[in-house]
Amino acid sequence: MTGFLRPNTDGSVFGGVHLGYVVVESKRLTDWDRFGALAIGMHVDRFDADALRLRLDDRACRFLIERGPAEDVTALGWQVDDHETFDRIVARIADRGVPIEEGTPEQAARRGVERLWRFPGPKGIVTEIFTTAVTTPEPLRMLSSGWVTGEAGMGHVAIVSREPEAMRGYYHTVFDSRLSDYIDENVSGLRMRIRFLRVDERHHSIAIANIRGVKIDPIRTRVQHINIQSATLDDMLASFQRVTDLGFRMAWSVGQHTNDRELSYYCVTPSGFELEVGWNPVVITPERESTWEPSTYQGISIWGHSTVGQTVLDKFAQFRRAVETARTPEITVPQLSGGLSR
Numbered sequence: 250m251t252g253f254l255r256p257n258t259d260g261s262v263f264g265g266v267h268l269g270y271v272v273v274e275s276k277r278l279t280d281w282d283r284f285g286a287l288a289i290g291m292h293v294d295r296f297d298a299d300a301l302r303l304r305l306d307d308r309a310c311r312f313l314i315e316r317g318p319a320e321d322v323t324a325l326g327w328q329v330d331d332h333e334t335f336d337r338i339v340a341r342i343a344d345r346g347v348p349i350e351e352g353t354p355e356q357a358a359r360r361g362v363e364r365l366w367r368f369p370g371p372k373g374i375v376t377e378i379f380t381t382a383v384t385t386p387e388p389l390r391m392l393s394s395g396w397v398t399g400e401a402g403m404g405h406v407a408i409v410s411r412e413p414e415a416m417r418g419y420y421h422t423v424f425d426s427r428l429s430d431y432i433d434e435n436v437s438g439l440r441m442r443i444r445f446l447r448v449d450e451r452h453h454s455i456a457i458a459n460i461r462g463v464k465i466d467p468i469r470t471r472v473q474h475i476n477i478q479s480a481t482l483d484d485m486l487a488s489f490q491r492v493t494d495l496g497f498r499m500a501w502s503v504g505q506h507t508n509d510r511e512l513s514y515y516c517v518t519p520s521g522f523e524l525e526v527g528w529n530p531v532v533i534t535p536e537r538e539s540t541w542e543p544s545t546y547q548g549i550s551i552w553g554h555s556t557v558g559q560t561v562l563d564k565f566a567q568f569r570r571a572v573e574t575a576r577t578p579e580i581t582v583p584q585l586s587g588g589l590s591r
Protein backbone atom coordinates (compact mmCIF):
# COMPACT_ATOMS: atom_id res chain seq x y z
CA MET A 250 0.00 0.00 0.00
CA THR A 251 1.20 3.49 -0.75
CA GLY A 252 -0.02 6.96 0.16
CA PHE A 253 -2.86 6.72 -2.33
CA LEU A 254 -4.99 5.38 0.56
CA ARG A 255 -6.43 2.40 -1.21
CA PRO A 256 -9.09 1.19 -1.35
CA ASN A 257 -10.38 4.66 -2.04
CA THR A 258 -13.62 5.54 -0.36
CA ASP A 259 -14.85 7.24 -3.53
CA GLY A 260 -14.86 3.93 -5.37
CA SER A 261 -11.83 4.77 -7.46
CA VAL A 262 -9.24 2.08 -8.17
CA PHE A 263 -6.55 4.60 -9.14
CA GLY A 264 -3.20 3.73 -7.57
CA GLY A 265 -4.17 0.11 -7.00
CA VAL A 266 -3.36 -1.13 -10.51
CA HIS A 267 0.10 -1.75 -12.02
CA LEU A 268 1.40 -3.15 -15.29
CA GLY A 269 2.42 -6.67 -14.26
CA TYR A 270 3.36 -8.65 -17.34
CA VAL A 271 3.26 -8.65 -21.13
CA VAL A 272 2.33 -11.67 -23.27
CA VAL A 273 3.98 -11.88 -26.69
CA GLU A 274 3.29 -14.40 -29.44
CA SER A 275 6.34 -15.17 -31.59
CA LYS A 276 7.97 -17.88 -33.65
CA ARG A 277 11.38 -16.39 -32.88
CA LEU A 278 12.04 -17.82 -29.44
CA THR A 279 15.76 -18.24 -30.08
CA ASP A 280 16.05 -14.60 -31.16
CA TRP A 281 14.03 -13.46 -28.15
CA ASP A 282 16.34 -15.48 -25.86
CA ARG A 283 19.42 -13.80 -27.32
CA PHE A 284 17.79 -10.36 -27.44
CA GLY A 285 16.47 -10.54 -23.88
CA ALA A 286 19.50 -12.08 -22.19
CA LEU A 287 22.55 -10.94 -24.17
CA ALA A 288 21.40 -7.58 -25.56
CA ILE A 289 18.96 -6.08 -23.05
CA GLY A 290 20.35 -7.90 -20.03
CA MET A 291 17.22 -9.52 -18.62
CA HIS A 292 17.00 -12.95 -16.98
CA VAL A 293 15.63 -15.52 -19.44
CA ASP A 294 14.12 -18.89 -18.50
CA ARG A 295 13.01 -21.53 -20.95
CA PHE A 296 9.58 -22.45 -19.53
CA ASP A 297 8.96 -25.31 -21.93
CA ALA A 298 9.50 -26.06 -25.63
CA ASP A 299 6.96 -23.40 -26.60
CA ALA A 300 7.51 -20.58 -24.14
CA LEU A 301 10.22 -18.30 -22.75
CA ARG A 302 9.89 -16.17 -19.65
CA LEU A 303 11.86 -12.98 -19.14
CA ARG A 304 12.40 -11.77 -15.58
CA LEU A 305 13.26 -8.30 -14.29
CA ASP A 306 12.92 -8.91 -10.56
CA ASP A 307 11.80 -11.60 -8.13
CA ARG A 308 8.66 -12.27 -10.15
CA ALA A 309 8.71 -15.52 -12.10
CA CYS A 310 7.55 -13.77 -15.28
CA ARG A 311 7.46 -10.24 -16.69
CA PHE A 312 7.47 -11.13 -20.39
CA LEU A 313 5.90 -14.39 -21.55
CA ILE A 314 7.01 -15.22 -25.09
CA GLU A 315 4.66 -17.92 -26.40
CA ARG A 316 5.25 -19.75 -29.65
CA GLY A 317 2.81 -18.60 -32.33
CA PRO A 318 2.55 -16.71 -35.58
CA ALA A 319 1.40 -13.23 -34.47
CA GLU A 320 4.78 -11.55 -33.75
CA ASP A 321 2.88 -9.16 -31.50
CA VAL A 322 1.68 -8.45 -27.99
CA THR A 323 -1.47 -10.48 -27.35
CA ALA A 324 -2.26 -9.61 -23.73
CA LEU A 325 -1.33 -7.15 -20.99
CA GLY A 326 -1.44 -8.38 -17.40
CA TRP A 327 -2.39 -5.84 -14.74
CA GLN A 328 -1.74 -6.43 -11.08
CA VAL A 329 -4.53 -5.33 -8.75
CA ASP A 330 -3.43 -4.67 -5.17
CA ASP A 331 -6.31 -6.05 -3.14
CA HIS A 332 -9.53 -7.97 -3.49
CA GLU A 333 -11.82 -5.01 -2.92
CA THR A 334 -10.20 -3.17 -5.81
CA PHE A 335 -10.35 -6.35 -7.86
CA ASP A 336 -14.07 -6.75 -7.16
CA ARG A 337 -14.73 -3.15 -8.20
CA ILE A 338 -13.01 -3.69 -11.54
CA VAL A 339 -14.79 -6.97 -12.21
CA ALA A 340 -18.14 -5.34 -11.41
CA ARG A 341 -17.48 -2.56 -13.95
CA ILE A 342 -16.82 -5.14 -16.67
CA ALA A 343 -19.75 -7.38 -15.79
CA ASP A 344 -22.21 -4.50 -15.26
CA ARG A 345 -21.54 -3.29 -18.80
CA GLY A 346 -22.21 -6.71 -20.26
CA VAL A 347 -18.64 -7.43 -21.31
CA PRO A 348 -17.62 -11.08 -20.99
CA ILE A 349 -14.98 -11.76 -18.35
CA GLU A 350 -13.64 -15.23 -17.75
CA GLU A 351 -11.09 -16.85 -15.54
CA GLY A 352 -7.90 -17.95 -17.25
CA THR A 353 -6.98 -21.60 -17.18
CA PRO A 354 -4.56 -23.01 -14.61
CA GLU A 355 -2.08 -23.50 -17.44
CA GLN A 356 -2.37 -19.84 -18.47
CA ALA A 357 -1.84 -18.79 -14.86
CA ALA A 358 1.20 -21.05 -14.48
CA ARG A 359 2.83 -19.69 -17.63
CA ARG A 360 2.32 -16.07 -16.56
CA GLY A 361 3.57 -16.68 -13.05
CA VAL A 362 0.36 -15.69 -11.26
CA GLU A 363 -1.92 -17.67 -8.98
CA ARG A 364 -5.12 -16.91 -10.91
CA LEU A 365 -6.10 -14.45 -13.61
CA TRP A 366 -9.21 -13.12 -15.32
CA ARG A 367 -9.42 -12.06 -18.96
CA PHE A 368 -11.63 -9.64 -20.88
CA PRO A 369 -11.48 -7.82 -24.21
CA GLY A 370 -9.23 -4.80 -24.66
CA PRO A 371 -8.56 -2.12 -27.27
CA LYS A 372 -7.05 -3.23 -30.58
CA GLY A 373 -7.70 -6.84 -29.60
CA ILE A 374 -5.09 -6.83 -26.84
CA VAL A 375 -6.64 -8.96 -24.12
CA THR A 376 -6.74 -7.28 -20.71
CA GLU A 377 -5.81 -9.66 -17.91
CA ILE A 378 -6.02 -8.88 -14.19
CA PHE A 379 -4.56 -10.74 -11.24
CA THR A 380 -3.89 -10.10 -7.57
CA THR A 381 -1.12 -12.54 -6.63
CA ALA A 382 2.08 -12.97 -8.57
CA VAL A 383 4.38 -15.95 -8.11
CA THR A 384 7.85 -14.97 -6.95
CA THR A 385 10.87 -17.21 -7.21
CA PRO A 386 13.86 -17.65 -4.91
CA GLU A 387 16.00 -18.46 -7.94
CA PRO A 388 18.63 -15.70 -8.17
CA LEU A 389 18.56 -13.42 -11.17
CA ARG A 390 21.22 -14.26 -13.74
CA MET A 391 21.35 -11.20 -15.93
CA LEU A 392 23.77 -8.66 -17.31
CA SER A 393 21.87 -5.70 -15.85
CA SER A 394 22.23 -4.81 -12.19
CA GLY A 395 18.47 -4.35 -11.85
CA TRP A 396 15.20 -2.90 -13.12
CA VAL A 397 12.74 -0.52 -11.51
CA THR A 398 9.37 -2.23 -10.95
CA GLY A 399 7.58 -2.39 -7.60
CA GLU A 400 4.82 0.15 -6.98
CA ALA A 401 5.38 1.61 -10.44
CA GLY A 402 4.75 -1.66 -12.25
CA MET A 403 7.12 -3.12 -14.84
CA GLY A 404 7.09 -0.18 -17.27
CA HIS A 405 4.73 1.23 -19.84
CA VAL A 406 3.11 0.42 -23.13
CA ALA A 407 2.68 2.79 -26.09
CA ILE A 408 -0.05 2.21 -28.65
CA VAL A 409 -0.95 3.95 -31.90
CA SER A 410 -4.71 4.29 -32.16
CA ARG A 411 -7.21 5.48 -34.73
CA GLU A 412 -9.68 5.85 -31.85
CA PRO A 413 -7.66 7.55 -29.12
CA GLU A 414 -10.63 8.96 -27.20
CA ALA A 415 -12.20 5.50 -27.02
CA MET A 416 -8.95 3.98 -25.84
CA ARG A 417 -8.50 6.64 -23.20
CA GLY A 418 -12.11 6.08 -22.19
CA TYR A 419 -11.47 2.36 -21.84
CA TYR A 420 -8.60 2.77 -19.38
CA HIS A 421 -10.54 5.45 -17.53
CA THR A 422 -13.59 3.20 -17.20
CA VAL A 423 -11.68 0.07 -16.21
CA PHE A 424 -8.77 1.44 -14.13
CA ASP A 425 -9.63 5.10 -13.36
CA SER A 426 -6.54 6.13 -15.32
CA ARG A 427 -5.58 9.81 -15.07
CA LEU A 428 -4.20 12.04 -17.78
CA SER A 429 -0.60 13.01 -16.96
CA ASP A 430 -0.01 15.21 -20.01
CA TYR A 431 -0.02 15.52 -23.78
CA ILE A 432 2.78 15.76 -26.30
CA ASP A 433 2.14 17.32 -29.69
CA GLU A 434 4.65 16.66 -32.44
CA ASN A 435 4.60 17.69 -36.08
CA VAL A 436 5.38 14.90 -38.50
CA SER A 437 5.88 16.10 -42.06
CA GLY A 438 2.97 18.48 -41.76
CA LEU A 439 0.77 16.05 -39.84
CA ARG A 440 0.00 16.77 -36.21
CA MET A 441 0.59 13.83 -33.89
CA ARG A 442 -0.81 13.90 -30.38
CA ILE A 443 0.19 11.52 -27.58
CA ARG A 444 -1.88 11.10 -24.44
CA PHE A 445 -0.03 9.83 -21.36
CA LEU A 446 -2.14 7.95 -18.82
CA ARG A 447 -1.13 6.84 -15.35
CA VAL A 448 -2.68 4.28 -13.03
CA ASP A 449 -0.07 4.46 -10.26
CA GLU A 450 3.01 6.50 -9.43
CA ARG A 451 4.61 5.82 -12.82
CA HIS A 452 4.20 8.95 -14.95
CA HIS A 453 2.47 6.80 -17.55
CA SER A 454 1.66 3.14 -17.88
CA ILE A 455 -0.15 3.72 -21.18
CA ALA A 456 0.64 6.17 -23.97
CA ILE A 457 -1.80 6.58 -26.87
CA ALA A 458 -0.62 8.23 -30.10
CA ASN A 459 -2.69 9.40 -33.04
CA ILE A 460 -2.62 11.78 -35.97
CA ARG A 461 -5.15 14.54 -35.39
CA GLY A 462 -8.00 14.54 -37.81
CA VAL A 463 -6.85 11.52 -39.80
CA LYS A 464 -7.58 7.91 -38.91
CA ILE A 465 -4.36 6.19 -39.84
CA ASP A 466 -2.30 3.56 -38.08
CA PRO A 467 0.85 2.61 -39.93
CA ILE A 468 2.12 0.21 -37.26
CA ARG A 469 1.70 -3.52 -38.00
CA THR A 470 1.84 -4.49 -34.35
CA ARG A 471 -0.88 -3.61 -31.85
CA VAL A 472 1.73 -2.09 -29.57
CA GLN A 473 4.27 0.44 -30.86
CA HIS A 474 6.64 -0.05 -27.93
CA ILE A 475 7.01 -1.46 -24.45
CA ASN A 476 9.15 0.41 -21.94
CA ILE A 477 11.21 -1.03 -19.11
CA GLN A 478 13.28 1.03 -16.66
CA SER A 479 16.95 0.38 -15.90
CA ALA A 480 18.09 0.75 -12.30
CA THR A 481 21.16 2.76 -13.27
CA LEU A 482 22.34 4.97 -16.12
CA ASP A 483 25.31 2.64 -16.63
CA ASP A 484 22.92 -0.30 -17.12
CA MET A 485 20.93 1.61 -19.72
CA LEU A 486 24.00 2.70 -21.67
CA ALA A 487 25.64 -0.73 -21.50
CA SER A 488 22.51 -2.36 -22.90
CA PHE A 489 22.45 0.23 -25.70
CA GLN A 490 25.99 -0.80 -26.61
CA ARG A 491 25.17 -4.53 -26.50
CA VAL A 492 22.09 -4.10 -28.69
CA THR A 493 24.28 -2.35 -31.25
CA ASP A 494 27.19 -4.79 -30.96
CA LEU A 495 24.97 -7.85 -31.37
CA GLY A 496 23.37 -6.48 -34.50
CA PHE A 497 19.84 -5.89 -33.25
CA ARG A 498 18.11 -2.93 -34.88
CA MET A 499 18.14 0.40 -33.13
CA ALA A 500 15.21 2.76 -33.77
CA TRP A 501 16.03 5.89 -31.75
CA SER A 502 19.40 6.51 -30.12
CA VAL A 503 19.70 7.82 -26.57
CA GLY A 504 17.73 10.95 -25.78
CA GLN A 505 15.54 12.58 -23.14
CA HIS A 506 11.78 13.01 -23.21
CA THR A 507 10.15 16.37 -22.61
CA ASN A 508 7.38 15.33 -20.28
CA ASP A 509 8.63 12.63 -17.90
CA ARG A 510 12.31 13.59 -18.45
CA GLU A 511 13.21 9.91 -18.93
CA LEU A 512 16.51 9.15 -20.65
CA SER A 513 16.03 6.24 -23.03
CA TYR A 514 16.73 4.54 -26.32
CA TYR A 515 14.46 2.45 -28.55
CA CYS A 516 15.42 -0.78 -30.28
CA VAL A 517 13.42 -3.27 -32.31
CA THR A 518 12.41 -6.57 -30.71
CA PRO A 519 12.52 -9.85 -32.66
CA SER A 520 8.73 -9.49 -33.09
CA GLY A 521 8.98 -6.06 -34.74
CA PHE A 522 7.52 -3.77 -32.09
CA GLU A 523 10.02 -1.63 -30.21
CA LEU A 524 11.47 -1.88 -26.71
CA GLU A 525 12.31 1.37 -24.97
CA VAL A 526 14.95 1.00 -22.26
CA GLY A 527 14.81 4.02 -20.00
CA TRP A 528 16.26 5.51 -16.85
CA ASN A 529 15.13 7.95 -14.20
CA PRO A 530 11.68 9.17 -15.26
CA VAL A 531 9.72 11.61 -13.13
CA VAL A 532 7.71 9.77 -10.47
CA ILE A 533 4.29 11.16 -9.55
CA THR A 534 4.47 10.65 -5.83
CA PRO A 535 1.35 10.99 -3.66
CA GLU A 536 2.51 14.53 -2.82
CA ARG A 537 2.77 15.47 -6.49
CA GLU A 538 -0.43 13.60 -7.29
CA SER A 539 -2.51 15.95 -5.17
CA THR A 540 -1.58 18.98 -7.25
CA TRP A 541 -0.78 17.49 -10.66
CA GLU A 542 -2.27 19.31 -13.64
CA PRO A 543 -1.93 17.99 -17.19
CA SER A 544 0.01 20.18 -19.58
CA THR A 545 0.96 19.99 -23.24
CA TYR A 546 4.54 19.64 -24.40
CA GLN A 547 5.72 20.53 -27.88
CA GLY A 548 7.90 17.71 -29.19
CA ILE A 549 8.77 14.28 -27.87
CA SER A 550 12.38 14.92 -26.87
CA ILE A 551 14.47 17.67 -25.27
CA TRP A 552 17.58 16.28 -26.98
CA GLY A 553 18.71 13.13 -28.75
CA HIS A 554 16.41 10.30 -29.79
CA SER A 555 17.79 10.76 -33.27
CA THR A 556 16.42 8.24 -35.67
CA VAL A 557 18.31 5.11 -36.64
CA GLY A 558 16.58 3.57 -39.61
CA GLN A 559 12.85 3.98 -40.04
CA THR A 560 10.83 5.13 -37.05
CA VAL A 561 7.19 5.58 -36.20
CA LEU A 562 7.44 9.18 -37.36
CA ASP A 563 8.71 8.13 -40.80
CA LYS A 564 5.92 5.60 -41.06
CA PHE A 565 3.31 8.24 -40.27
CA ALA A 566 4.80 10.50 -42.93
CA GLN A 567 4.54 7.74 -45.51
CA PHE A 568 0.89 7.27 -44.69
CA ARG A 569 0.12 10.92 -45.21
CA ARG A 570 -2.57 10.26 -47.78
CA ALA A 571 -3.65 6.93 -46.43
CA VAL A 572 -6.96 8.04 -44.97
CA GLU A 573 -8.67 4.98 -43.61
CA THR A 574 -11.42 3.67 -45.80
CA ALA A 575 -10.77 0.05 -46.64
CA ARG A 576 -9.53 -1.39 -43.41
CA THR A 577 -11.78 -2.73 -40.73
CA PRO A 578 -12.58 -0.43 -37.81
CA GLU A 579 -10.30 -0.53 -34.81
CA ILE A 580 -11.49 -2.73 -31.95
CA THR A 581 -12.61 -0.39 -29.17
CA VAL A 582 -14.81 -2.40 -26.72
CA PRO A 583 -17.48 0.34 -26.84
CA GLN A 584 -19.25 -0.78 -23.64
CA LEU A 585 -16.08 0.15 -21.73
CA SER A 586 -14.97 3.15 -23.80
CA GLY A 587 -17.63 5.80 -23.32
CA GLY A 588 -17.82 8.85 -21.18
CA LEU A 589 -14.79 10.94 -22.15
CA SER A 590 -14.88 13.52 -24.89
CA ARG A 591 -11.35 14.93 -24.83
Ligand SMILES: [Fe+2]
Pocket residue numbers: 405407456474476525
Ligand atom coordinates in the same frame (compact mmCIF):
# COMPACT_ATOMS: atom_id res chain seq x y z
FE1 LIG B 1 7.82 5.28 -24.01
